[in-house]
Amino acid sequence: MRHLHTALWGVLPYLSLVVLVAGTAWRYRYDRFGFTTRSSQLHESRLLRVAGPLFHYGLLFVIAGHAAGLLVPEALTDRLRISEELYHTNALLAGGTAGLATLAGLALLLYRRLRTPAVRAATSRGDRVVYPLLITVVLAGLTATASGATAASTYDYRLGVSVWFRSLFVLDPDVTAMAGAPLVYRLHALLAMALFALWPFTRLVHAFTAPLGYLVRPYVVYRSRGRGGVAAGRPGR
Numbered sequence: 001m002r003h004l005h006t007a008l009w010g011v012l013p014y015l016s017l018v019v020l021v022a023g024t025a026w027r028y029r030y031d032r033f034g035f036t037t038r039s040s041q042l043h044e045s046r047l048l049r050v051a052g053p054l055f056h057y058g059l060l061f062v063i064a065g066h067a068a069g070l071l072v073p074e075a076l077t078d079r080l081r082i083s084e085e086l087y088h089t090n091a092l093l094a095g096g097t098a099g100l101a102t103l104a105g106l107a108l109l110l111y112r113r114l115r116t117p118a119v120r121a122a123t124s125r126g127d128r129v130v131y132p133l134l135i136t137v138v139l140a141g142l143t144a145t146a147s148g149a150t151a152a153s154t155y156d157y158r159l160g161v162s163v164w165f166r167s168l169f170v171l172d173p174d175v176t177a178m179a180g181a182p183l184v185y186r187l188h189a190l191l192a193m194a195l196f197a198l199w200p201f202t203r204l205v206h207a208f209t210a211p212l213g214y215l216v217r218p219y220v221v222y223r224s225r226g227r228g229g230v231a232a233g234r235p236g237r
Helices: 002-030 046-071 074-079 084-115 117-121 125-148 161-169 175-179 183-201 203-209
Strands: none
Touching: 002 161, 002 175, 002 183, 002 203, 046 084, 046 161, 084 117, 084 125, 125 183, 125 203, 161 175, 175 183, 183 203
16 A cells, blocks of 8 residues: 555656656647647637636636645744634635636536537547546545635645645655545545646647737737828828
């Protein structure tokens, strides 16, 4: 059993990271123009206008919540005089709301894909794997949030899962910290690692092409050319 825990929580995280990085580099080298969502907006846009933002913004808040919960040690919140009750209540409300928004958006995207013939026809084998996996990851995360985000919970993930997660960055995995976590936390972590390993080979890779430059680009200035679209004193073409 000790060897199994070492393989799952001491070796597998690094393997999934290697596959993520190497797979992304490989795909960029051989399928650079495949870094796309394979947009199907032309086939159906009404549901997409709701489901897309709901899923993406919900996921951004889920990622932010994971970063805060896994990277911020309990000692720091104690020094900031943030009580356990306040911390767990915030985790339940904010994390639960973000998770439900993500799940709702994902469910709408899946419904849209099944409902619209043109979108369904464009579904790839990767989509058939990613959608169920994403749903399962989100459901496991919501279950973990609901079971561990109350002050009455007997398990504090910040003394277990978070310790294991931070230990990965110093290349000294605390296998025991994760092996003692409840099943739902371990399942959530394993599913997340599987998702990261599959990431480069599915449409999820488009996340690495987010147009972040739009946030800092200068304004585009439009100048009127006068009535009729032709500037005064200048002949039109």
